[in-house]
Amino acid sequence: MTNDLRVVVRPAIAADVENIYSAVRGIADVVGESHKVMSKAEDLLRHGFGPAPLFSGLVAESDLRFAGCCIYFPSFSTWLGKPGVYVQDLYVRDDFRGQGIGEKLLRRLAAVTRKNGGCYIRLSVDKENRRAQAFYSRLGLRPSNSDQIHSARGEDFEMLADADEPDQVSR
Template identity: 50%
Template structure:
């Protein structure tokens, strides 16, 4: 195979369709395609505004989309320091095995560190043994004292819109 150049760059608004397509592929690979409710317009609206809710780092091989890392800033009250949460890490199947995922995560960690951050956090689909092994190999281990919880959809709306209780 001829040498190919891997480039990392920030995602741009014109990447929205590609980013969303990658997220759909990631969900399909995880067996959760039906869980994707977002649209490319949602990513455009929330990821490319003045104070974006998330950012993307794009990997390209010789100018062709190869993968992405979707992330956003977080803060640890226990550490007293900012960090970064990796929401989605995706590498196109034909580009796997070239350490693109590792390069994406390292760049995000470096950017976090340069901004005063002290940690990287992510979650892994419970059935994705390949991802678990990948993260363990990089030294990204399980948190022994946390378990992710969430509330979405109708349950979230009902919870958020419930009247304040008076005591």
């Protein structure tokens, strides 16, 4: 690849699902967590491109070849009183790395977010992925000293949901 690579960044469409899913698998491979991917391409199609999409995406292409993608969803800061986005996945295929594609995807996302009234981008980075951390920092996405991500999944999530007592409605 040369540095004068022509890259088109466009909104993801349903026909991109197989490439997006391969990107998800690729990210998991990079961080050694392939065994944790439980989703299927059909899940991405249903939840991202159905009547009420739960995420959006941008796809980067060079000569009509899939080069990478950015999967994100809306977020809102009650402290800022403004919307933003959370980047779930940013992926660039190995044969396109070092060509500025990840940067192009994030710059387009920032522009789209701003156009929609947003003012921030948030994301998480694997603790061991120093290369990604350096990349994000170079673009101005800094680690948060005040936030730590917590999650409930699997059995923990089920226990939390099962503990809910529906509100008693008196008539």
